[in-house]
Amino acid sequence: MINKDIIEKLKKKNNSIILAHNYQLPEIQDIADYIGDSLDLAIKATKNDADNIIFCGVNFMAESAKILNPDKNVILPDINAKCPxxxxxxxxxxxxxxxxxxxxxxxxxxxxxxxxxxxxxxxxxxxxxxxxxxxxxxxxxxxxxxxxxxxxxxxxxxxxxxxxxxxxCPTHNRIHKNHILNLKKLHEDAIILVHPECRSEVIEISNHALSTNGMINFVKNSKSNEFIIGTEKGLCYRLKIENPDKNFYPINSAICPNMKKITIDKVINCLLKNEPCINIEKTxxxxxxxxxxxxxxxxxxx
Ligand code: SF4
The missing domain is CATH 3.40.50.10800 (NadA-like)
Known part of the structure; x- marks a missing residue:
């Protein structure tokens, strides 16, 4: 069992914060200081006074945080978490x-x-x-x-x-029209939300094409109770936590293996050692x- 107190103590000791993308594993979302999409997290990375930013996502996200905060230590828990x-x-x-x-x-x-x-x-x-x-x-x-x-x-x-x-994006491109239509047959009243990284034929049969944070805001403000979610499955964890009375139907095959490379053990290792750091040549x-x-x-x- 994860001892959240230990993680909190380590964060305080090193003045570290944990940023997690919406596609991260549930246990990572649970220990994050901020959860969000790429833009959200890029903004969060610039608006805090932590010395160490532990970025739970893939490398381009951690690199963007480093580019915007060259004096901070940006740490990616698994250096092989790359977006293909x-x-x-x-x-x-x-x-x-x-x-x-x-x-x-x-x-x-x-x-x-x-x-x-x-x-x-x-x-x-x-x-x-x-x-x-x-x-x-x-x-x-x-x-x-x-x-x-x-x-x-x-x-x-x-x-x-x-x-x-x-x-x-191999994860979003894997979502086909039939995945959505089959879910719609089972849940006729569900609103279809898809990510704009999906194929055009998937976007065409959706109600809205939105970023992950766009979906979060839409669901929060919607009177509907059922949603088909056409993006990486991990988003449904946050949606359910924030909207316990609503139902979400994910595409089960839409999983990004690189996003899932970040584990609790790797995050704890980062908190203990303050590495692996993102280093980019200055020019x-x-x-x-x-x-x-x-x-x-x-x-x-x-
Ligand atoms: S879901 Fe994974 S593969 Fe797709 S764009 Fe995001 S990081 Fe890249």
Whole structure:
């Protein structure tokens, strides 16, 4: 059994805080100081006076926290917790695309590596993507790396040309229309909420496409009691904790194995040793900070 008192004592001793993404295991969400989506956690990382930030998520999230807080110790409990979609963007190919399209601005989803952020004009998350994309002055946009999110955002700027990188999140791309329709047959009154990283045919049959925090706010304010949740299954834990009288129907196969690499034992190890730390070379970190800070100035859209 986890002794929460021990974790609290260790946090106080080292002036540490624990940030956890909405997709983390229930036991990690239970010990976190803040739970949220990528944008939320990036903001939380900048607005606290802890010396050590233990980031329970995947590496691009911890790297973003480090870029925005270069003087703090940002610790990722498992250095192998990586987002496969972020890792797959080839920097050389993107640079070639940028040279071929000199008039385009590069919008990179926060789910990218630091080196890709460093050659981007602005970042976005799924919660402020629409507002970011609308803020772009250029008539041409290169969007990396999620083609599902890119196609979703393109609908908001039909007059512009958008070159969309062909990446996908394997977890969200695994959600098919039939998963949703089968749940809907069982729960006719349920509202369908899906993440914009889902395939377009899944988004089309949903009631709303929202970021994870967007879903949390929607459910809280909704009079409905039943929801089909088309995103990583871990979100349903937080939804149920915050809305015990409502029912949530997840897609059971929508599990991100990288998010689940963070365990209590690894978090305790971080609290004891203050490692493994995120270290980023100064020049690339300064370049990557520019698009991230630009993004932070754009409000959420959900
Ligand atoms: S859920 Fe998808 S986008 Fe998020 S970390 Fe996992 S693979 Fe990457």
């Amino acid at each position: 979609m972020a890792e797959k963007v080839d920097k050389n190919l993107l640079e070639k695309l940028i040279i071929e399209n000199k008039d385009a601005e590069v919008v990179s989803y926060i789910n990218t590596t630091t080196e890709i952020k460093a050659i981007s004009d602005i970042c976005c998350t799924s919660s402020n993507g629409v507002n970011v994309i609308k803020s772009i002055k250029s008539d041409k946009i290169i969007f990396v790396p999620d083609k599902n999110l890119g196609n979703f955002l393109k609908k908001y700027i039909p007059e512009k040309e958008m070159i969309i990188w062909p990446g996908v 690339i970190m300064e370049k990557a900070r520019v698009p991230l800070e630009k993004m932070m100035n754009i409000k959420r859209g959900d």
